[in-house]
Amino acid sequence: MRVTPTSSLNAGCPVMVERYEFKGRALTEKFQLELRPPGSGDNIADTDRLRQALERRSSCPVGIPLDLLKEIPTRLRQQEWKVTVTVGYYWPPGWGLKGLTARLVEVEPGFDYSGPFGVAVDLGSTTVAGYLWDLGVGRLVAAYSTFNAQVKVGEDILTRIHHAATSQGLRELQEDAVASINRVIALLARRANIRPHAITAGVISGNTTMVHLLLGLPPTNICRSPYVPVVNAPGFIPAEQIGLYIHPQALVYFLPGVGSYVGGDILAGILASGMHRQEDIGLLADIGTNGEMVLGNREWLVAAAGAAGPALEGGVISCGMRAEPGAVYKVYIDSQTGKITYQTIENEPARGICGSGVVDAIAQGLLAGIITQRGELRAPLASLVVVPAEESATGKPIELTTTDIQRFLRTKAAANAIMFTLLESVGCTLKDVKYFYAAGAFGEHLDVESAVVVGLYPDLPRENIISLGNSSLMGASLILTDLRKGQEVEEIARRVTYVEMNNSPRFMSHFTAGLFFPHTDLHLFPSVQDRLKSHT
Numbered sequence: 344m345r346v347t348p349t350s351s352l353n354a355g356c357p358v359m360v361e362r363y364e365f366k367g368r369a370l371t372e373k374f375q376l377e378l379r380p381p382g383s384g385d386n387i388a389d390t391d392r393l394r395q396a397l398e399r400r401s402s403c404p405v406g407i408p409l410d411l412l413k414e415i416p417t418r419l420r421q422q423e424w425k426v427t428v429t430v431g432y433y434w435p436p437g438w439g440l441k442g443l444t445a446r447l448v449e450v451e452p453g454f455d456y457s458g459p460f461g462v463a464v465d466l467g468s469t470t471v472a473g474y475l476w477d478l479g480v481g482r483l484v485a486a487y488s489t490f491n492a493q494v495k496v497g498e499d500i501l502t503r504i505h506h507a508a509t510s511q512g513l514r515e516l517q518e519d520a521v522a523s524i525n526r527v528i529a530l531l532a533r534r535a536n537i538r539p540h541a542i543t544a545g546v547i548s549g550n551t552t553m554v555h556l557l558l559g560l561p562p563t564n565i566c567r568s569p570y571v572p573v574v575n576a577p578g579f580i581p582a583e584q585i586g587l588y589i590h591p592q593a594l595v596y597f598l599p600g601v602g603s604y605v606g607g608d609i610l611a612g613i614l615a616s617g618m619h620r621q622e623d624i625g626l627l628a629d630i631g632t633n634g635e636m637v638l639g640n641r642e643w644l645v646a647a648a649g650a651a652g653p654a655l656e657g658g659v660i661s662c663g664m665r666a667e668p669g670a671v672y673k674v675y676i677d678s679q680t681g682k683i684t685y686q687t688i689e690n691e692p693a694r695g696i697c698g699s700g701v702v703d704a705i706a707q708g709l710l711a712g713i714i715t716q717r718g719e720l721r722a723p724l725a726s727l728v729v730v731p732a733e734e735s736a737t738g739k740p741i742e743l744t745t746t747d748i749q750r751f752l753r754t755k756a757a758a759n760a761i762m763f764t765l766l767e768s769v770g771c772t773l774k775d776v777k778y779f780y781a782a783g784a785f786g787e788h789l790d791v792e793s794a795v796v797v798g799l800y801p802d803l804p805r806e807n808i809i810s811l812g813n814s815s816l817m818g819a820s821l822i823l824t825d826l827r828k829g830q831e832v833e834e835i836a837r838r839v840t841y842v843e844m845n846n847s848p849r850f851m852s853h854f855t856a857g858l859f860f861p862h863t864d865l866h867l868f869p870s871v872q873d874r875l876k877s878h879t
Contacts, residue, residue, distance in 0.1 A: 367824070367825030367826060367827045367828070368432070368825065368826055368827075369459070369461060369476075369478040369544070369823065369824050369825070369826065370431060370432050370433075370461060370478075370544040370546065370594070370596065370822070370823050370824075370826050370829075371429060371430065371431045371432070371448065371459045371461055371478060371543040371544035371593070371594075372401070372429070372430055372432070372459065372478075373427055373428070373429050373455070373456075373458060373459045373479065374397060374400045374401070374427070374428045374429075374430070375425075375426075375427050375428075375454045375455075375456070376393070376396050376397070376400070376425070376426050376427075376428055377424060377425050378392055378393065378396055378419065378424040378425075378426070379392075379424070380423075380424050389415050389416045389419055390407060390412055390415050392419075393407075393415060393419065393426075393428070393450070394407065397428055397430065397445070397447070398445075401430060401445045403432070403443045403444055403445050404444050404445065405430065405444070405445045405446070405447060406444060406445070406446045406447065407446075407447045408446070408447065408592055410592070411447050411449075411450060411592070414450060415450055418450045418451065418452050419450075419452075421452035421453075422452040422453040425452070425453055425454060426450055426451060426452060426453070427450075427451045427453065427454055427455040428447065428449070428450055428451075429447075429448045429449040429450075429451075429458075429459055429543050430445040430446060430447055430448055431445070431446050431448050431543060431544050431592075431593060431594040432444070432445055432446075432594075432826050433446060433578070433579040433594050433596070434579075434829075434830075435578065436576045436578040436599070436833070437576075437833065439829075439830035439833060439834075440826070440827065440830050443826070446592070446594060447592070448543045448590055448592045448593055448594075449543065449590065449592065456479070457479070457541075458477060458478065458479050458537075458541060458543070459478050459479060459541075459543045459544070460475060460476065460477055460478065460484075460535070460537060460541050460542045460543065461475075461476050461478050461542060461543065461544040461545065461546070461823045461824075462474070462475050462476070462528060462531060462542050462544075462545045462546075462589065462823075463476065463545070463546045463548075463816055463819035463820040463822075463823045464524055464527065464545065464546070464547045464548070464816075464819065465548050465549065465608065465611075465813055465815040465816040465819065466491070466520065466523075466524065466547055466548065466549030466553045466554070466557060466608075467491060467549065467553070467608070467631065467783075467815070468491060468493070468498075468499075468500060468503075468550065468552075468553060468631065468633060469490070469491055469494060469498070469631060470488050470489070470490060470491060470665075471488065471489055471490070471491050471523040471524055471526075471527055472486070472487070472488035472489075472527070472813060472816050473486070473487055473488070473524070473527040473528065473531055473816075474486050474531075474816055474819075474820050475531035475532070475534075475535050475542070476820065476823060476824060477535075478544070478823070478824060481824065483820075484534075484535045485530075485531040485532075485534040485535045486531070487527050487530040487531050487534070488527070489523060489526055489527055489530075490523070490665075491519070491520070491523050492519035492520075492522055492523045493516050493519045493520060493523070493556070495519075496512075496515070496516060496519070499633075500550070500552050500604075500633055501566055503516055503552065503556065503562075504552060504562045504563065504565060504566050507556060507561065507562055507563070508563055513556070513559060513561060514559070516556045517556055517557060517558070517559045520553070520556050520557040521557065521585065521586045521587065524547075524557075524587060525586075525587060525588040528542065528587065528588050528589060529588060539588045539589050539590075540589070540590050541590070542589035542590060542593060543589070543590045543592075543593045544593055544594060544595075544596075544823060545582060545587065545589060545593060545594075545595040545596070545823075546595070546596045546597075546598070546819040546820070546822050546823040547595060547596070547597050547598070547607075547819065548598045548607045548608045548611040548815040548816065548818060548819040549597075549598075549606055549607060549608050549815070550600070550604065550605075550606035550607075550608050550609075550633060550635070550648075551565060551572050551575070551600045551602070551603055551604060551605070551606040552565055552604075552606075553606070554577065554597055554600070554606060554607065555572065555573060555574075557585065558577065558580070558585065560573040560574065561573065565603040565604070566603070570602070570603035570604075570843060571603070572600070572602075572603055575599055575600045575601065575602075575836070576597075576599035576600070576833070576836070577597040578596070578597065579594045579595065579596050579597075580594070580595050580597070581593070581594060581595070582594070582595050596822060596823075596829060598610055598611055598818065598819065598822070598832055599832065599833055599836040600836070601646060601836050601839045601841050602646065602648070602841035602843070603843075604633060604635065604648035604649070604844075605635055605637075605646040605647070605648050605839070605841055607815075607832075608629070608635075608783075608815035608818075609627070609629060609635045609637060609646060609648075609782075609815075610818070610832050610835055610836055610839070611814060611815045611816075611817070611818020611819055611821075611822075611832070612627050612629060612637070612780070612782040612783075612811065612814035612815060612818060613627060613637055613644065613818075613832075613835050613839075614818040614821055614822075614828060614831060614832050614835060615782075615811055615814040615817040615818045615821065616780045616782075616809070616811055616814065618637070618639065618640065618644075618778065618780060619639070619640075619641060619644060619835050619838070620641050621640050621641055621778070622640060622641060623640060623777035623778060624638065624639065624640050624771065624775050624776050624777055624778075625638075625639070625640065625776070625777065625778040625779070625780060626638050626762070626776045626778070626779050626780065626801070627779075627780040627782055627811075627814075628758065628762065628779070628780070628781060628782065629782040629783040629814070629815075630754070630758045630783075630799070631783055633648060633649070634648060634649055634757055634758050634761050635647070635648040635761075636648070636761050636762055636765055637839070638765050638766065638769065638771070638776075643769075643838070643840070644835070644838050644839045644840065645765060645768065645769055645839070645840045645841075645842055646765075646839050646840070646841055646842065647761055647764065647765045647768075647841070647842040647843075647844050648761065648844065649757060649760065649761050649844040649850070660696065660701055660743070660747045660750065660751070661742075661743075661744060661746070661747055662695050662696050662741045662742060662743070662747075663695060663696060663697070663698075663701070663747075664694060664695030664696065664697055665697060666688060666697040666698070666699070666788055667688060667697075668687075668688050668689040668691040669687055669688065669689075669691035669692060669693060669694035669695070669736060670687060670688050670693075670694065670695055670696065670697040670700065671685050671686070671687050671693050671695070671696040671697065671700040671704075671729055671730060671741060672686060672687065672688055672697055672699045672700045672703075672788060673685060673686040673699070673700065673703055673790070674700055674703040674704040674707055674729055675703070675707060676704075676707035676708060676710070676711045676713065677711075678710060678711040678712070681711065681713070683707075683728070683729060685700070685729055685730060691736070692734075692735065692736035693729075693730040693734065693735045693736060693741050694735070694736045694737060694741075695737075695741060696729060696741055696743075697788070698788065698789070699788035699789050699790065699793075700729070701743065701747075701751055702751075702789055702790070702793045702794055702797055702799065703790055703793045704727060704729055704743055705743070705748060705751060705793075705797050705860070706790075706792070706793035706794075706796035706797050707793070708720075708727055708743075709796060709797070709860055709875065710796065710874055710875070713727060714727070714748060714860070715860075716859050716860045716861075716875065717858075717859060717860075718745070718748045718749050718751075718752040718858075718859075718860060719745055719748070720744075720745050720748070725744070726740075726742040726743060726744045726745075727742060727743040727744075727748075728740045728741075728742045729741050729742060729743065730742075751797075752858055752859075752860070753858070755797060755798055755799055755857060755860075756854050756855075756856075756857030756858045757854060757857070758799060758857070759798060759853060759854070759856070759857030759862060760844075760850050760851070760853040760854035760857055761844060761850075762801070763849075763853040763856075763857075764842070764844060764847050764849055764850050764853050765842060767849060767853075768842050768847075773801050773802075773803075773867060776801065776803065777803075777807060778803075778807050778808075778809060779800060779801055779803050779807065779808045779809065780809050780811050780814075781794075781800065781808065781809070781810050781811060782811045782812075782813075782814040782815070783811075783813060783814065783815065787810065787812045787813060789810075791805055791808050791810070792805075795808075795861070795868065795870065795871060796860075796861060796871050796874070797860055797861055798857065798859075798860055798861030798862050798868065798871075801867075802861075802867065802868040802869060802870050802871060818832070
């Protein structure tokens with residue numbers, strides 16, 4: 344299956360598929376069958392006749408739900424035993440392709456050559472994003488993202504876990520997650536000019552807590568020692584049991600997780616990066632409200648996670664906003680004159696500043712000597728005005744205060760603490776790392792040089808710093824379009840060793856060391872050290 348390259352199906356959900364080529368069997372498939380009608384000496388039951396023909400085509404056992412059993416006799420006879428049959432493939436957790444089974448999803452009279460369609464979803468704590476695929480031709484037909492409605496309860500994971508401690512709170516968060524995904528699905532279907540009912544397979548990638556909340560599973564023990572979730576690998580679940588607005592018989596696959604705070608979204612990133620197949624050591628990082636990292640190669644993989652805060656998503660910055668039209672996403676400060684220039688998404692009048700703009704502004708402020716390495720504005724500045732009031736859409740200046748910078752610094756320090764604690768746990772240093780993979784929104788929009796200057800990215804050769812984009816969504820798409828990737832991600836899950844940050848006595852030491860731009864130990868960032876000398 345070959346993917347048609349697509350670059351901008353939706354400005355709010357950038358598409359990163361040009362580097363991939365899908366060649367396997369998708370999780371849902373259509374077959375056009377012309378069956379021999381029953382007659383004298385051939386009185387095989389209708390369902391058995393259909394099943395036998397379908398098993399010959401699919402090369403695996405086929406299960407048929409009761410609801411479809413009732414419809415099969417009529418539909419077989421409507422077009423003289425010519426039918427289009429849609430199946431979904433699944434396997435029990437841990438069995439892989441040796442347990443591959445097909446489940447009948449739909450039987451339509453006559454021949455229909457459209458689709459089938461499948462949806463890949465990244466269920467993030469802040470944003471829910473989706474890709475709609477035409478799996479018949481291997482083409483991405485629509486992309487869309489929206490806020491996770493759970494944000495109104497709290498920006499961070501722990502707040503939501505505590506809110507879910509009551510049955511009413513858990514039900515509210517589950518309904519919010521379902522509603523957010525259904526909103527994405529509805530918009531995807533509308534853009535592709537299909538009915539949501541035509542979507543016959545789904546893959547959902549998310550962290551462990553998000554998956555628990557979507558399925559209505561109590562997440563309480565995720566944040567209590569010994570940090571045990573209800574389930575790490577939910578496997579396949581019918582869409583109607585979840586409440587998703589696609590074909591009710593469609594099967595939805597949930598990527599497995601490996602710990603309380605390292606879920607399927609990170610395994611999707613490993614799958615998309617290919618780091619699990621490489622000889623050299625790679626480090627994958629996804630820093631959002633929660634920060635997750637994976638270190639390793641084809642021989643071993645270790646993962647860790649911790650709270651980072653929503654500073655990179657504009658959540659706690661006074662003028663912060665999502666990466667939407669009107670958001671400042673690029674900033675440059677002339678170190679000689681102090682003049683600030685900026686760019687906004689789609690060149691709309693500035694309404695706020697998104698995460699990449701914050702990183703740019705702080706990095707440029709550091710290099711221009713406006714911001715100190717401690718994250719303080721040099722006197723007499725009370726704020727760093729990126730957009731003057733007369734140029735903004737709000738009539739107010741878009742600026743960064745010392746409080747904003749300090750909030751960002753704490754997010755950066757948390758990322759540093761996770762990274763150095765993880766490296767230390769396996770006896771490695773940054774010198775042992777060949778590749779750095781920046782995943783999620785963390786890696787989709789940030790300027791690499793700015794990210795290194797502030798200490799978010801390690802100071803590696805720039806060609807070895809790889810931005811994956813939304814790797815959670817990409818990994819989900821890989822599995823949706825090639826079921827062999829589902830087996831591969833389950834093999835990855837078995838290989839990953841989870842390092843619990845809550846049990847590490849060194850975590851806080853590394854956090855404290857990170858409360859400095861780019862770091863307390865400037866020798867870790869040699870390319871930045873020389874550029875900052877004139878201001879120290």
